[in-house]
Amino acid sequence: MFSKTKSLLVVTAVSELLVGILLLISPSLTSKLLLGAGLGSPESVLVGKVGGAALLSIGIICWVGRNHDRNGQAIGLVAGLLVYNAAIVVLLLYAGVVDKMHGVGIWPTIGLHSALLIWCAARLRPGSQASDGPRQDTPS
Numbered sequence: 001m002f003s004k005t006k007s008l009l010v011v012t013a014v015s016e017l018l019v020g021i022l023l024l025i026s027p028s029l030t031s032k033l034l035l036g037a038g039l040g041s042p043e044s045v046l047v048g049k050v051g052g053a054a055l056l057s058i059g060i061i062c063w064v065g066r067n068h069d070r071n072g073q074a075i076g077l078v079a080g081l082l083v084y085n086a087a088i089v090v091l092l093l094y095a096g097v098v099d100k101m102h103g104v105g106i107w108p109t110i111g112l113h114s115a116l117l118i119w120c121a122a123r124l125r126p127g128s129q130a131s132d133g134p135r136q137d138t139p140s
Contacts, residue, residue: 005074009066017059023052036103082120088113
């Protein structure tokens with residue numbers, strides 16, 4: 001059975017891997033879906049691909065780390081994800097509200113990252129161990 005932290009890491013891994021791959025393959029289309037506008041310069045396309053590589057890395061780290069939550073080893077990973085999700089929520093809210101960027105994916109993405117932010121905070125609050133107790137050696 002999945003621990004709460006393992007479930008968090010799996011959900012994060014799958015979502016970040018998918019978006020990372022989309023950004024690497026087609027950063028302009030991904031930007032258009034998220035923000036309502038494609039990327040207009042080779043430099044912005046490159047930055048989009050770099051972002052895709054970063055999301056791919058986050059996804060892989062979460063996927064590999066999903067089975068290594070024994071003795072609180074996942075606490076650092078979850079703390080990093082908390083900061084990442086908070087930054088994404090703030091940046092996308094600013095983009096949507098202040099800069100008036102409105103792709104079809106912006107509000108669902110804000111919702112997803114808000115939920116992941118709350119989930120991370122819940123795993124890190126005092127009295128809640130990110131490790132969910134001793135690790136169960138089960139096949140992945």
